[in-house]
Amino acid sequence: MLLGALALIFTGYPVAFALAGTSLVFALIGTLVGQFDLVLLRALPDRTFGIMANYTLLAVPFFIFMGTVLQKSGLAEDLLKTIGLLFGRFRGGLAIGVIGVGALLAAATGVVGASVTAMGLISLPVMTRHGYKDELTVGVIAAAGTLGQIIPPSIVLIVLGDQMGVSVGALFRAALVPGLILTGAYVVYVIGVAIVRPDDAPAMSEESLDIPPAELLRRVMGSMLPPLMLILVVLGSIFAGVATPTEAGSLGAVGAMALAAAHRRLSMKALKAAMQDTTRLTIMVIYLLIGSTAFTLVFRGLNGDLWIADMLTDLPGGALGFLIVVNVIVFALGFFIDFFEIAFIIVPLIVAPAQILGLDLTWLGIVLALNIQTSFLTPPFGFSLFYLRGVAPPSISTTTIYRGAIPFIVIQLIVLAGVIVWVLR
Numbered sequence: 001m002l003l004g005a006l007a008l009i010f011t012g013y014p015v016a017f018a019l020a021g022t023s024l025v026f027a028l029i030g031t032l033v034g035q036f037d038l039v040l041l042r043a044l045p046d047r048t049f050g051i052m053a054n055y056t057l058l059a060v061p062f063f064i065f066m067g068t069v070l071q072k073s074g075l076a077e078d079l080l081k082t083i084g085l086l087f088g089r090f091r092g093g094l095a096i097g098v099i100g101v102g103a104l105l106a107a108a109t110g111v112v113g114a115s116v117t118a119m120g121l122i123s124l125p126v127m128t129r130h131g132y133k134d135e136l137t138v139g140v141i142a143a144a145g146t147l148g149q150i151i152p153p154s155i156v157l158i159v160l161g162d163q164m165g166v167s168v169g170a171l172f173r174a175a176l177v178p179g180l181i182l183t184g185a186y187v188v189y190v191i192g193v194a195i196v197r198p199d200d201a202p203a204m205s206e207e208s209l210d211i212p213p214a215e216l217l218r219r220v221m222g223s224m225l226p227p228l229m230l231i232l233v234v235l236g237s238i239f240a241g242v243a244t245p246t247e248a249g250s251l252g253a254v255g256a257m258a259l260a261a262a263h264r265r266l267s268m269k270a271l272k273a274a275m276q277d278t279t280r281l282t283i284m285v286i287y288l289l290i291g292s293t294a295f296t297l298v299f300r301g302l303n304g305d306l307w308i309a310d311m312l313t314d315l316p317g318g319a320l321g322f323l324i325v326v327n328v329i330v331f332a333l334g335f336f337i338d339f340f341e342i343a344f345i346i347v348p349l350i351v352a353p354a355q356i357l358g359l360d361l362t363w364l365g366i367v368l369a370l371n372i373q374t375s376f377l378t379p380p381f382g383f384s385l386f387y388l389r390g391v392a393p394p395s396i397s398t399t400t401i402y403r404g405a406i407p408f409i410v411i412q413l414i415v416l417a418g419v420i421v422w423v424l425r
Contacts, residue, residue, distance in 0.1 A: 001026045001299055005345065006333075015341050016284075019291035023298040030302050040301045047293045051286065055246055056162050061282040062249025063153050066234075067105070068274040069256040070227060073265035076105060077122050078223040084126065085216060088204035092194030094130060095140045095201055096187050098123045102144025103183045104231065106151040116145030116384050120391035133200040134396050136193060139404030142377055142384045143186055143412075149339070149373035151179035152235055153245060153252075156339055156372065159285070160365040163347045168245045169238050170362050176239075178366055178419055185411045226262070230255045285340060292344030305349060312353035319357045323420055326350055327371050334375025335382070342372065363423045370419060374412040377405045 001022055008018035030036025051057070070076050080101045087093030087100075098119060105115045119141050127137040149156050152172035161168035194201040234252040237243040243251065260266040299305065315321035333342050347368065354364050376384040379402040388401055 001295070001302070001304065002345075005295060009341065016287035016291035019288075019295040019345070023291075023294040026302065027298045030298070036298070036301050040297060044294055044297060047297065048290055051289050051293065054162065055244075056158065056168055057285075057289075059153070059158050059168065059245040059249040060155055060285055061278050062246065062253045063155060063158070064281050065274055065278040066249065066252035066256045068277045069253070069260055069266075069270070070105075071118050072270040072273045072277075073256075073260035073263070073267075075223070075227060075259060075263065075265065076101075076118055078219075078263075079104065079227055080119070080122050082219045082223040084123075084204070085211060085219065088130075090194075091198050091203050092190045092201035094123075094127055094204060095132065095136065095190045095194075098127070098140050099144045099183060099186045099190065102141075102147050103151060103179075104227065105145075106147035106149075106154070106179075115148045116142060116387040117391055119145055120388050124392060130204050131199075131202045133197075134400050135404035136190075136200050137404070138388060138392065138396060138401045139406075139408050140186070140190065142382075142388050142401070142405050143408035145387070146373045146376045146384050147179065147183060149376065150175050150182065150366070150369050152176060153238070153249065154369065155285075156343070156369050157365065158245060159340065159343045160347065160368060163343050164351050164361050164365055166361045166365055169241070171365050172235070172238055172245065174362050174366050175369065176235075178370065178415060181418075182370075182412065182415050185415060186408065189407060189411060222263070226259050230259060288340050288344050292341075292348075295345065296348050299349075305352060308349045309353045309356065312350065313356050319359055319424060322353060322357055322359075323367065323423065327367065327416075327420075330368060330371050331375050331378075334372050335378065339372045360423060363419070367416065367419055367423060370412065370416045374409060374416060377409050377412065379405065 004026070005019055005022040008022060009015050027036055027038065027041060031038050080097070083097035083100055084094055087097040090096075101123070102115060102119060105118065124137060124141060127140075128134070148154060152175055154172075154175065157171040157175055158168050160166070161171050190201065230252065233255070234248045237248045237251065238245055257266060257271075260270070312322050312325065315325055317324070330342060330346060333346065350364075351361065354361060376382050379385060382405065385398075385401050385405060389398055392401065
């Protein structure tokens with residue numbers, strides 16, 4: 001079943017239908033050989049209605065909408081320009097500003113594709129114009145864009161929480177420190193490049209920074225503080241236990257519209273574009289979840305979950321061997337298929353073995369999120385690299401994008417290794 005589903009997915013067939021179709025074919029095969037009872041399929045309608053009534057999953061469209069409104073209204077672009085003015089007078093400052101914006105967009109959107117595309121369109125021409133080396137430019141943008149995988153309110157963490165039966169709020173709290181460490185590690189690397197190779201990360205020209213202090217303060221107060229306060233209120237309400245992620249997401253969606261309206265950017269065109277993007281991504285997630293539910297139902301009916309559990313718990317090295325094998329599998333799959341497919345196919349199969357081995361499921365979720373984030377950057381199939389390739393000018397080659405990502409892949413692997421050590425403590 002696993003090989004059949006993956007083979008269909010790699011041919012380009014829609015993933016949701018590949019999973020559902022594979023499950024029906026193997027249900028029939030299992031029935032013919034006396035290994036599956038078709039009565040089990042009666043549970044599928046109830047499980048489908050259960051998905052549609054899942055209160056936690058409501059957070060997905062809310063957070064997507066919050067981020068797309070900030071992007072479509074131009075508030076994210078204002079944020080990047082303002083941070084560039086604040087840090088641009090220092091070597092490497094513009095790159096550090098891009099990383100900071102990446103972290104803020106991650107906390108606002110939780111969607112990697114939106115973050116990478118937005119920053120590629122906005123900041124790539126600016127960094128190139130001010131003399132930044134192409135490899136550093138594309139590496140910073142691609143890496144900062146992937147922070148949406150780990151920094152709350154990540155859509156990845158919401159889906160993981162649902163699939164692993166773990167509190168989304170607990171995942172958000174656990175992910176905050178690794179996300180900030182990873183962001184800080186990116187900044188340290190950029191500072192190191194600016195010191196060792198100053199020509200690769202020059203300061204912005206004086207003409208670009210020629211802005212009165214009063215105007216700069218106005219931009220900071222108008223462009224930086226409102227989105228930052230919105231993010232802090234949304235995440236703070238979750239961390240304080242005042243609101244669930246779904247309730248906080250609805251607050252964020254309304255808050256984003258209020259900010260856009262306050263800046264006179266809430267046009268009908270921007271609102272329709274945000275709603276279309278939100279609807280498209282949400283429908284994709286729900287269809288994938290329904291297809292994966294059918295797949296998991298048949299897989300468990302054939303005792304596949306018991307086979308997986310026995311195989312993973314009998315590995316040499318115990319919990320360490322389990323984590324190594326699971327991370328290698330997830331890392332390899334991340335080259336070819338999106339996170340949602342991995343979450344819906346693989347994650348439900350590894351929860352039981354992890355519990356048998358005594359692993360903390362919350363921190364296992366953080367390890368998986370960091371792993372997928374790394375595979376998003378890894379050539380030749382990293383999704384972030386493809387997103388950036390789509391908006392980068394022809395003068396920047398694909399090879400340049402690959403080379404620029406390598407230092408940040410090393411940084412992410414170091415942080416991932418540190419979190420694995422923490423899980424095994």
